[in-house]
Amino acid sequence: MRSSIxxxxxxxxxxxxxxxxxxxxxxxxxxxxxxxxxxxxxxxRQAITDTDLNWIQQTEQxxxxxxxxxxxxxxSENGLxxxxxxxxxxxxxETLDKLIHASENKSCALLSVELEKPQGYGRIIRDVGANxxxxxxxxxxxxxxxxxxxxxxxxxxxxxxxxxxxxxPNIGKKNKQNEYYLTDIIAMAVxxxxxxxxxxxxxxWEILGVNSKHQLAALERIYQRNCAxxxxxxxxxxxxxxxxxxxxxxxxxxxxxxxxxxxxxxxVILGDNVIIxxxxxxxxxxxxxxxxxxxxxxxxxxVIGEIxxxxxxxxxxxxxxxxNNVHIGNFVEVKNSTIAxxxxxxxxxYIGDTLIGRNVNIxxxxxxxxYDGVNKHQTIIEDNVFIGSDSQLIAPVTVAEGAVIGAGxxxxxxxxxxKLTLSRSKQVSVAGWIRPVKNKK
Numbered sequence: 001m002r003s004s005i006x007x008x009x010x011x012x013x014x015x016x017x018x019x020x021x022x023x024x025x026x027x028x029x030x031x032x033x034x035x036x037x038x039x040x041x042x043x044x045r046q047a048i049t050d051t052d053l054n055w056i057q058q059t060e061q062x063x064x065x066x067x068x069x070x071x072x073x074x075x076s077e078n079g080l081x082x083x084x085x086x087x088x089x090x091x092x093x094e095t096l097d098k099l100i101h102a103s104e105n106k107s108c109a110l111l112s113v114e115l116e117k118p119q120g121y122g123r124i125i126r127d128v129g130a131n132x133x134x135x136x137x138x139x140x141x142x143x144x145x146x147x148x149x150x151x152x153x154x155x156x157x158x159x160x161x162x163x164x165x166x167x168x169p170n171i172g173k174k175n176k177q178n179e180y181y182l183t184d185i186i187a188m189a190v191x192x193x194x195x196x197x198x199x200x201x202x203x204x205w206e207i208l209g210v211n212s213k214h215q216l217a218a219l220e221r222i223y224q225r226n227c228a229x230x231x232x233x234x235x236x237x238x239x240x241x242x243x244x245x246x247x248x249x250x251x252x253x254x255x256x257x258x259x260x261x262x263x264x265x266x267x268v269i270l271g272d273n274v275i276i277x278x279x280x281x282x283x284x285x286x287x288x289x290x291x292x293x294x295x296x297x298x299x300x301x302x303v304i305g306e307i308x309x310x311x312x313x314x315x316x317x318x319x320x321x322x323x324n325n326v327h328i329g330n331f332v333e334v335k336n337s338t339i340a341x342x343x344x345x346x347x348x349x350y351i352g353d354t355l356i357g358r359n360v361n362i363x364x365x366x367x368x369x370x371y372d373g374v375n376k377h378q379t380i381i382e383d384n385v386f387i388g389s390d391s392q393l394i395a396p397v398t399v400a401e402g403a404v405i406g407a408g409x410x411x412x413x414x415x416x417x418x419k420l421t422l423s424r425s426k427q428v429s430v431a432g433w434i435r436p437v438k439n440k441k
Contacts, residue, residue, distance in 0.1 A: 006040030014247025020089035063179030121152035363389035
């Protein structure tokens with residue numbers, strides 16, 4: 001991967017590769033999840049904080065068979081063990097469920113697939129007459145004839161625990177890589193007359209792993225297209241399914257429309273008839289029904305009410321909450337503030353640590369000055385207030401109900417209800433003043 005980050009922690013759809021595998025595994029309701037780790041294990045354990053995992057260190061990397069051998073003491077004598085890989089993130093739980101059921105009669109079950117270009121994978125060797133699996137040959141150990149076989153071993157398999165306890169301690173490493181191959185237990189099964197059955201995934205991309213940034217990027221596109229297809233199936237309108245990125249969970253109501261180049265991170269909820277225009281980024285956001293978000297907005301940790309008009313070029317920082325029918329226009333930044341129903345801030349304003357009532361008009365260029373250089377302070381603007389353009393409200397300060405703040409004012413004391421409050425220097429025209437001219441070169 002040409003990276004100091006362990007491979008299984010590289011991101012796919014906003015989550016580590018290993019997190020995808022664990023999520024799929026949990027759908028199957030396992031009694032025990034063991035993670036065998038080696039390189040960068042401390043980083044992996046810090047990133048994956050699930051408390052119910054059984055972490056097992058493989059101090060020497062001597063092959064897949066050796067890795068599973070480290071986990072053997074943690075496996076019960078009964079039941080089945082499903083073997084997955086932390087760098088193969090897209091396998092479906094439905095596929096694995098079929099694999100598990102295929103092994104319920106005490107047979108061994110393999111996930112195999114036929115590839116046009118099987119290079120790099122172990123080949124499934126079958127008895128020509130009975131079409132039964134008789135061996136798996138790793139590519140480095142395969143003959144030229146065996147390398148022509150297109151059915152490959154994905155490495156994912158289900159083995160009865162009783163057989164694992166019997167076979168794993170007896171595998172050897174007589175091969176070109178001098179490693180303990182997990183596939184050797186398949187040869188043991190065949191030798192003892194135990195059935196080895198195969199299950200194939202619906203799509204070949206389910207078994208694709210990651211060994212380079214190129215492969216990671218390719219899987220990201222597959223993952224994103226799958227997410228887009230699910231949204232389309234649910235009735236969401238996507239302007240271009242190839243230009244949407246979901247890096248978390250996106251929940252949509254009816255008749256939602258999403259334009260191109262939008263990114264959804266964390267958990268995002270879009271209510272009925274919400275319209276998301278182009279180039280928006282939403283992270284941990286809830287948007288109620290009928291709201292329209294114009295292009296080029298950045299919205300994080302925010303709750304937005306119904307029938308709001310947002311943007312373009314608006315920014316919402318964490319702990320922001322908007323009521324219904326709120327209008328936040330271009331180049332307005334809101335942070336840690338609550339804005340009630342019917343309020344408008346249409347242009348070029350900063351609203352920070354502020355509590356705003358209903359039907360307030362925030363004029364262009366208004367700033368709530370919430371920071372004194374050491375501490376943050378709150379501004380309170382009550383219902384039906386009009387704030388004139390280019391005003392500065394020096395927190396802590398309250399503008400009472402129905403007050404009007406004259407344009408160009410700096411308000412340092414509480415403004416009384418229903419009155420015009422302003423602070424301006426006397427306007428003068430300077431006699432004898434001459435407008436400067438540009439110096440000649």
